[in-house]
Amino acid sequence: MTDEDSTREAAYAVLTDETRVRILFALADRYDEAWSSEWPTFSELRTQVGVNDTSRFSYHLTELQDEFVRKVDGRYLPRVAALEIVAAIRAGTYGEARAGDEESDIEQREIDCECLHCDQALVATYRNHQLYVGCPEHGAAVAYPTPPRAARSRTIDEVIDCSLRKHACDVRLLREGVCPHCWGTANLSFPRDSVPDTYLLDDVPYATAACDICWLSYPIPIAHTILGHPAVETLYANCGLGPRDAQLGPHDLARVSDVSLSERDSPAARIVVELRDNQVVFDLDETCSVLDHRR
Template sequence: MTGEREASESAYAALTDETRVRILLTLADRYDEAWSSGGPTFSELREQVGVEDTSRFSYHLSELQDGFIQKVDGRYRPRIAALEIVAAIRAGSYTTQNGDKQYEIQEQETEYECPHCDRNLVAAYQEHHLYIGCPDHGAAVAYPTPPRATENRPLDAVIDATLRNHACDVRLLRNGVCPHCWGAAGLSLPRDSVPETYLHQDVPYATAACDTCWLSYPIPIAQTILGHHAVEALYATHGLRPRDAQIGPHSLTEVSSVRTDEAVSAAARVEVGLADGSVEFDLDENCRIRRYGASDTEQIQ
């Protein structure tokens, strides 16, 4: 870990100068040119960044090489690390501080009722998180969401974008990939307890976790099948939106039955029922889908 920490500190130390950050932003903005012309030359890049002192620019460029940029045939290209840094900056994750009122969205009532009472859930965006919960029963979810997601979007559109992103995350986790650091990650069951603020404390939970980064949170077993094409097809057939699988009266948590007893030939069996249609999923202990199909029938693939 010491070597990894030192490497990380060295890499981020290279980004402490404004000129170096401008170099990365410029290369990223012209990333498409790298595929046709190979990227800018030293002189072209210096002019684009706006630095007159050649020696000073050469020094900053050398500090970024190997880790963040590469030189090929006299032209400069951003590496993946540079593109990731620029994406985080543009998303507002670095440049916008928690508590920045410009990006806050005050609490608003949603169309969805709390599963424990007849009050509508409320949502708000604060401190880089989308919060959705009940005024009486606490926060149901708190999704990490960068400030850029709120730009030119009403709160309802932020909810939609965030939940779509979360469904993609779950699909990656189900396949063993962390959606944030690309490390080994996954879903596992059972999980015995969840925070008291979670609205669905009375349903069986699994755990989403990464072996490398910070990612770790409880997730209802029913929602570990998010993003699967059979689920999306079932919801579309009934005129429901993808977000309806995560929140509201038609969420997977509300319309599914989950069995984890010895009577089923799987670590967990999830049956999703909507009106006249249903799909059944057999999951292993890592929530990987081993069989799915119409209830009480053979697998449909």
């Protein structure tokens, strides 16, 4: 077992007790208030968590230091790790299934968007923390991990919109070399020789999004590597279209763009986006970073 494995297991072990998790929730709930007042003392935090036994509470609070909680001048502050754990639990991405989670599942239904190959209406579903949009015969147009919280009290169209907006932000970070999930070193690269048979867009050139640290690795159309770029968002907005249109439907970037690869060092690729008599040209390097763009 490596030192990293030991550290990870120790952190998980600390979080197996309900009282410790309640401490993290209590500190997270004080986050906004603490900036204008102060973080809680031992007694204030114990009262907020609802533990009468001082010795028992002290033991659990000590177990959370210094990985998740800091003590400064007699007051207790959450570390970023604590806040992210609380956010993950509330988003529904961490922990066992809870009563009501099944309400987040959205049964398969048709949406107002056609398959690019057979003109059938695409179907969308949300289940098992995954948004899927695709054609029953030709595969997936969108397959994106989406936490249960995103699907609660939202229609399937709203889930699609927020997921695609999140993906555009992810791509923007990847262009800058940052993994949107673990903050590790990540990249976009091309060319990619093959994609899964279940992908709807099977006749366009693909790149690869990958992180050096975590699980992130998937094929992405090269035209989609400019998602989230201000010039792309302005182009679509000027045409009365939004982020969803850039990834799904007849105005999908992969369908309204001409992608050419070069054997030269720079630019390594050129993307010409044609949308309603408007054109924007992007020059990319081998990591899909935008070297230049012009109308």
